[in-house]
Structure formats: C-alpha cells, structure tokens
Amino acid sequence: xxxxxxxxxxxxxxxxxxxxxxxxxxxxxxxxxxxxxxxxxxxxxxxxxxxxxxxxxxxxxxxxxxxxxxxxxxxxxxxxxxxxxxxxxxxxxxxxxxxxxxxxxxxxxxxxxxxxxxxxxxxxxxxxxxxxxxxxxxxxxxxxxxxxxxxxxxxxxxxxxxxxxxxxxxxxxxxxxxxxxxxxxxxxxxxxxxxxxxxxxxxxxxxxxxxxxxxxxxxxxxxxxxxxxxxxxxxxxxxxxxxxxxxxxxxxxxxxxxxxxxxxxxxxxxxxxxxxxxxxxxxxxxxxxxxxxxxxxxxxxxxxxxxxxxxxxxx
Ligand code: NCD
Numbered sequence: 001x002x003x004x005x006x007x008x009x010x011x012x013x014x015x016x017x018x019x020x021x022x023x024x025x026x027x028x029x030x031x032x033x034x035x036x037x038x039x040x041x042x043x044x045x046x047x048x049x050x051x052x053x054x055x056x057x058x059x060x061x062x063x064x065x066x067x068x069x070x071x072x073x074x075x076x077x078x079x080x081x082x083x084x085x086x087x088x089x090x091x092x093x094x095x096x097x098x099x100x101x102x103x104x105x106x107x108x109x110x111x112x113x114x115x116x117x118x119x120x121x122x123x124x125x126x127x128x129x130x131x132x133x134x135x136x137x138x139x140x141x142x143x144x145x146x147x148x149x150x151x152x153x154x155x156x157x158x159x160x161x162x163x164x165x166x167x168x169x170x171x172x173x174x175x176x177x178x179x180x181x182x183x184x185x186x187x188x189x190x191x192x193x194x195x196x197x198x199x200x201x202x203x204x205x206x207x208x209x210x211x212x213x214x215x216x217x218x219x220x221x222x223x224x225x226x227x228x229x230x231x232x233x234x235x236x237x238x239x240x241x242x243x244x245x246x247x248x249x250x251x252x253x254x255x256x257x258x259x260x261x262x263x264x265x266x267x268x269x270x271x272x273x274x275x276x277x278x279x280x281x282x283x284x285x286x287x288x289x290x291x292x293x294x295x296x297x298x299x300x301x302x303x304x305x306x307x308x309x310x311x312x313x314x315x
Pocket of ligand 1: 054055128134137174175229230270271272
C-alpha cells in the first residue's frame, strides 16, 4: 500500500492487518516510554488546509512515537494565503524532504490528486477531503467498536453482525462515507437515520438502509453502536433544518434517548461535538460513550497507518 486515500480501497485482509497493528501500537502507547525507532530519519508533513484538533495532533504524535521528524503546516499563516496552489505547496514540501504527506483539504478529491497527479513521490494519507472521505477516522471507529466488543481477544476479528446506526448530517459527512465503506467491509450491518434534507438527493447503495425517524430507527434497528455526526454548519450553503431546537429534539441524542438505550449500546461521536445540538452532554459523558476512547485510539490507528505505508521503504 503506497497511499491511503479512501476506505473504499481497503480490502478485508488489509483492514484487519491495520487494526491488528493498531492493537500492537496501543500496547506501545500504554508503556511509560511510548516510542518505537521504526521511522527514524523519515519526515512526515502534516498539510492542513482545514481546521483540525484531533486529527492533526494525533498524526503528529503518531509520527513522533515512530521516531519520524514532523513538520506541521497549516494553511493559515503560510503562503497559501498568498494564493500558492496545492501543487506548489506540496512540491515545496517534498523538496524539503517529505517522505509522507498527511493532507486535509476542503476539496473532495484533493488527496487523490496529490497522490496521482505526479507532482510528488511521497506517500499520501487523506486526513479528510471535503465531503468525501476520512479513512483513518473510520479505522479508529472500527477499532474502538472491536475493542469494546472483544476486549483483549480482538486480534484477527472482523465486525460480522455488529449493528451500527449512523445518525444526522450524512450529506456533508466524510466520516459517514468512510464508515459506511469500512464497516461493511468488516461485515457490520450499517443503517443511517437522517432528515431527508441531510441525505444525498439520490440515495445510493451506501445509504440504502435509511430511517427518517430516529426513535423508529433505534426501536427497529436495535443498534449495538449509535454513531452521532456533527452538524457541518460550515458546509451548509442553505438552510437544511428549521432551527437548532427542532434538530436537537428530532435528531439529537438527548438525555431521554440516551437513558432509554440499553447500557451496552455504544455512543460514538468523531468530535468536535456540538453539545446540545446533535448530542446532549448527558450522552457524551455517559459510561457507554466512546468519545475519548476514539481520540486515544486515533493515535494508535495513525501509527499503524504510517507503519504500513512507510516501514517497508528503501532507506
Ligand atoms: C471530523 C472531520 O473533520 O471530518 N472530525 C475529526 O476528524 N475527528 C468530523 C467533523 O468535523 O465533524
């Protein structure tokens, strides 16, 4: 594997291998000295054109824990604000010796472009491209579910029969798209619950199983995990729902809905959360919430990803 652009590109075998290595990396992350020499002398560049907290910091930590040198590049404060293109920016970074570029960009397809346009020869990892994909988020979500369900015996396991309900702003969510691909590859049963305005106008096979009522979805689908999506206000050019209060009442994981869930049903959210909109504080902080597990596992997943992409390179 040279690049990681889309969860749709990952076969079952490769996905299991990535999750199993994540397991090993999470053991490293529990040690007092959280460091492996694997990528010593390599350079990883974080190329972020969109805001990020978790993804950017966890890629940085992941690269550092594998002993790579890391350069953090954010569009704000760089020559991008002077109009420099993605191509020129990437080539400049490669001229400085980047072996891998982690890219987040508002344009769907930006990572794919970077990987295949022939501008650079470095590995490319998609850390979120517009409304398209965010494959390492799907990997960390799958890892989180697998770990909660199988504990220490997770290695080698898929998610056959696990029921995951993805709720909310599916239309604008790269997290949903990557999860729909990856969870299905792992054998999970995935459905979405969203208002009609926040589903693609012509629902494709990806969102074939959908509900237009959250309470009905929970009652009928009986999810093992409820994955709440952030309402992507920055990607909305029009009004997709009447008011925040109405969205929260109809589509939010309110205290009442969270209390009614079985104690074993996982509550997931990729962050950043709009508390009080798509998720109540009660649900976010409930014992079955995996929100902080997801953040923790993000570091291990990204170590695994960098390891699989880079460790075999000729020095
Ligand atoms: C997500 C993203 O940026 O796609 N956040 C993340 O990476 N943890 C989800 C979001 O912004 O809603």
